[in-house]
Amino acid sequence: MKTIDKSTTHVRVMLPKSALLAVFDECDRYDSDETGGRLLGVYRKNGSELEIDVTGIIEPGPNARRTATSFFQDGDYQAQVFRTLESRQPEIEHLGNWHTHHVNGYPTLSSGDRATYHRIVDHRKHNTDFFYALLVVTRKADAKELDRYEIRHYLLRRGDGAVYEIPAADVEIIDRACIWPESSRIEQQLTPPTNTKAMRAQDQMIFHALYPEMQPFISNRTHAMTWKGRLTLVDDSAVDVRVVELEDDDYRALIKHAPEECAAVVAEIAESPHRSAARALRHAEHVLNRNLHGSRDET
Ligand SMILES: [Zn+2]
Incomplete structure (x- = not known):
C-alpha cells in the first residue's frame, strides 16, 4: 500500500x-x-x-x-x-x-x-x-x-x-456536530421540527429505520402519542419500553422488565425529559447499555 x-x-x-x-x-x-x-x-x-x-x-x-x-x-x-x-x-x-x-x-x-x-x-x-x-x-x-x-x-x-x-x-x-445520525448523546444540528406533527413524523421515520419493533399508538382521549415495543440491549436481554408524549413536547421513556441491576437507572430514565421520542429512546438505550457494561466490568 x-x-x-x-x-x-x-x-x-x-x-x-x-x-x-x-x-x-x-x-x-x-x-x-x-x-x-x-x-x-x-x-x-x-x-x-x-x-x-x-x-x-x-x-x-x-x-x-x-x-x-x-x-x-x-x-x-x-x-x-x-x-x-x-x-x-x-x-x-x-x-x-x-x-x-x-x-x-x-x-x-x-x-x-x-x-x-x-x-x-x-x-x-x-x-x-x-x-x-x-x-x-x-x-x-x-x-x-x-x-x-x-x-x-x-x-x-x-x-x-x-x-x-x-x-x-x-x-x-x-469539534463539530454532524447532521446524521440522530442521537441524544451525539448532538447534531438538524433544524428542529417546528410543531408536534413534524416532530412525530421525524420520530416515526427514525423508529421505522432504527427501532422497527416500536409501534405508534394515539390516545383517543388525550390525542397524545405513545410508541411501544421491545428494546434489545448489548447483552442480548430485552426490555419493554413505552415512549410517551407529555405536554409541552416533553417525551419520556418508561421501561418495564429491566434486568435487576438496572432498577436505579430505570427511574432516572423515566424522569429525564427529551425534545423528541427518538431522543428519549436513544437516551434510555444508552443509559441501560452503559449500566450493563459497568456492572459487568465490576464482577
Ligand atoms: Zn473489511
Whole structure:
C-alpha cells in the first residue's frame, strides 16, 4: 500500500468528533460481527489538494447482514436517509464508507474491501472521482470515548489501481456536530421540527429505520402519542419500553422488565425529559447499555 506523495493529490480530512463517536458506538454494539456504514459530507479541490469534509455518517441500517468477516449494508435504508439529508444540505455527497475489523483483527483493508471500493469508484454512476475509506482496526482496552478504537484512513481514485493510506497527521478531528445520525448523546444540528406533527413524523421515520419493533399508538382521549415495543440491549436481554408524549413536547421513556441491576437507572430514565421520542429512546438505550457494561466490568 502506498502513502500519498508529491506526485499524487494531497488529501486532508476533517472528521467531526461526533461522527467518530457514532462509529465507535456502532462498533460497541457489534462485538463479534463486522459492521459499517457510509461517510457523507462535502469536498473541495484546490490545485493538487483535496479536502474531504465529513458532515455525517449513515449507520448500516436495520436490515444489514453481518458475520465476523463480512457485512452487507441496508441500501434501501441508507438511500432513504441520504434523500432526507440531501433536502437539508443539498451539496452533500457520498464520500466513502467506514467499517470495522476490530472483530477479526485484520489490520488493513482486505483484498475483498479493495476490490469492492475500486469497483465503486470506477463505476460510471459514482458521483466523485475518489473514495474515502475509514477502517476501525482494533479496540483499545480500558480506553474511553474517542480513544476506544484505533482507526486508519485510505483513499482510492478513479482509474487508479492503487490504494493510498492517508497519514493520521492529515486527518483533523474537529469539534463539530454532524447532521446524521440522530442521537441524544451525539448532538447534531438538524433544524428542529417546528410543531408536534413534524416532530412525530421525524420520530416515526427514525423508529421505522432504527427501532422497527416500536409501534405508534394515539390516545383517543388525550390525542397524545405513545410508541411501544421491545428494546434489545448489548447483552442480548430485552426490555419493554413505552415512549410517551407529555405536554409541552416533553417525551419520556418508561421501561418495564429491566434486568435487576438496572432498577436505579430505570427511574432516572423515566424522569429525564427529551425534545423528541427518538431522543428519549436513544437516551434510555444508552443509559441501560452503559449500566450493563459497568456492572459487568465490576464482577
Ligand atoms: Zn473489511
